Amino acid sequence: MKNLVSKIKSKNSVIGIVGLGYVGLPLALRFSEEGFPVVGFDIDEAKIKKIRAGESYIEHIHASDVRAATARNFTVTTDFSEASKVDAIILCVPTPLNKYREPDLSFVLNTTESLVPYLRQGQIVSLESTTYPGTTDEELKPRIESRGFKVGEDIFLVFSPEREDPGNPKFSTKTIPKVVGGYSQACLEVGMALYGGVIDKVVPVSSTRAAEMTKLLENIHRAVNIGLVNEMKIVADKMGLDIHEIIDAAATKPFGFVAYRPGPGIGGHCIPIDPFYLTWKAREYGLHTRFIELAGEVNTAMPKYVMKKIAVALNEREKSVKGSKVLVLGISYKKNIDDMRESPSVFLMEKLRDDGAKLDYSDPHVPVFPKMREHRFDLKSVALTPEVIQGYDCVVLTTDHDRFDYDMILKNSKLLVDTRGKYRQPAPNLVKA
Template sequence: MLSVFLKRAADKQLNIGIVGLGYVGLPLALRFSEVGFKVLGFDIDKNKVSKIHDGQSYIEHISSDSVRKAVSAGFSATSEFQRISEVDAIILCVPTPLNKYREPDLSFVLDTTDSIVPYLKKGQLVSLESTTYPGTTDEELKPRVESKGLKVGEDIFLVFSPEREDPGNPNFSTRTIPKVVGGHTENCLKAGLELYSAVIDRVVAVSSTKAAEMTKLLENIHRAVNIGLVNEMKIVADKMGIDIHEVIDAAATKPFGFVAYRPGPGIGGHCIPIDPFYLTWKAREYGIHTRFIELAGEINTTMPNYVMKKIAVALNEREKSVKGSKVLVLGISYKKNIDDMRESPSVFLMEKLRDDGAKLDYCDPHVPVFPKMREHKFDLKSVSLSPEIIKSYDCVVLTTDHDKFDYDMILKNAKLLVDTRGKFRQSVPNLVKA
């Protein structure tokens, strides 16, 4: 089985199945198609399937031209999971959110696995890319796969290879970001390495699926902890009348031992706000309380409260209350220059403003209409910016610093501008740094 799989991978003769065609799955599907593999995408969202058939992209930083090119090369999509039997490699790129108790929600992974198990066959590879706690692949996926009578490592190959996407970053692509791969057995690892080496410039082997799962968590916990630190430093510096961004710029001149992280209104995206809780939950099984990680998470999740207080104080100084004030939020995606809204701190801040009675609008050139979200609901469309529009608001809050904003115009015309991103370094009466 292994030798056949390795040869077909090397010859680009494998049929690739990508399950979940979102911010991770679609770029990966396009990359496999680009190098000559036949790719079949799977998604329960029939709108995505329809758009792919029409050669249209539904993700801003992925062009429709790249989708059309892949479709013309044989890329197609379906919502029919019985077609899993047509592919040789099955790569799972489905969400792993948290439930309302901040515990891992593996329902997408497990439901998807249960959907494909009836159609698995000998010689296939199953790779999980969704971020999860160490042990998920071995403890949850392996028993389900083997329930079909397939022996992992002999009849079928099982690997974990964490996704590493950075939407909107022009310096890295699916091809150039190194890929970590861990297999349940040595044969699984060999199959995984051969598969991903065909499309990724550098593939890094680790000893097990657990090591690969932990690698992904460490990467994002590292960021979460350091962002929590710099957010706390911002609060302290603000009380002392010190510009934290000036301090960070100065510290970053040190050529060793320091990495510059920037504070903001909170943290967002599909990884940093979520991944630490996967490890803290699993660690409790071993009697370990991850205090350091949880403290960073607490600091980061309370940053919208800090910004809200700064807005309220600034309005109060101008003899206005939050209730009844017209407030414009600039940027609602979780980071600059993308359309990804997942876990965006801007949305949490918007909810606090709305709950306190603010008359709320937003402007985001990447999000023209507030999207349907599972936990947040706003019936809003992005407003167009002009000097007159800016002047009509009691308060303008910069929460995501997109390059498309005209910052000079905004600063010149805002009655009150609250900057949560350190975009403005001036000291002017209408500017509040939060």
């Protein structure tokens, strides 16, 4: 342990990042900035080629930062045998849900099994992928020890949940505090040294399970509060009240209230997914997580609610959804980023398509609808002009990017459905959803 800690603190240790997506790539660049040699692993050859060419495939990561890292100390590969040459292996791979809304650990387990043959004594393995409490100890540890290693003595194992907020200029990988839990005290000490070299504040917890639960609590807190405010939006709408005015007023209270904003649903790689990891695991203990499941029901129903508002608004204008030309504004899951994962805009688009609408979208951050595992649209972003907007029967604001010209959109829309509360003043062509 002491040799590995010393090697990390002297920045002579080689850092391996497995999975170069929205979590892994920023982390690799952070280690590179601090002078660590970094090896990035990914099964996606397209990502590897772009990094080697000095390009970025994530909008908020500048290509110049990628080029600087590759010129300095950052190499990438699809060859997992190179893992034998690194001192730290950090797993940043997806943990989605399957079609039954149960945890899908296939990416984590398949990646671990691909790495196991190349593990060696004196390495640290860190899992960052969000998962249920017990995953690190119950799934990774036995696989690592299948090689004859003793975790805590030969190889060190930690869980350190990713914390990223893409598009938020107030926080970066460096400044967001990092929670670390180790399988043993020795594992924790190595993990603290590893992340302490690149993150301003590292927060130790008592175990990998505590660290896994911490990440889930963070996201469940948000999911439940978003579910609450989404439900309040529906109630306020029925009463003829503007929920955003009410939230603004409530937020003037200097204690005991945190302002959450309603929308067309929830998106991203965390909030729509992570709560169900705990729901699934809780069943093992005979527990029913009612708050989590109720919030999930409310949030997943929001695209259906917006769809009903669109249908009613079109009907009042003597049009049906079928055959209407509909333009969706913003298809990433939140403003000012290009991340499409679990975007509620896409679920709404599918409902519109299923009901016969003629669909287009406009998103300055997503020029072409990307290939997704579950959603397929052969569409490109439409450039917004007054003439273009005037050609649609309905325009639906689903993601409120700063780059939209909101005055122009309102002025030229026959019908504008606002799911984000961007427009506060009533207008004859405006419907709030």
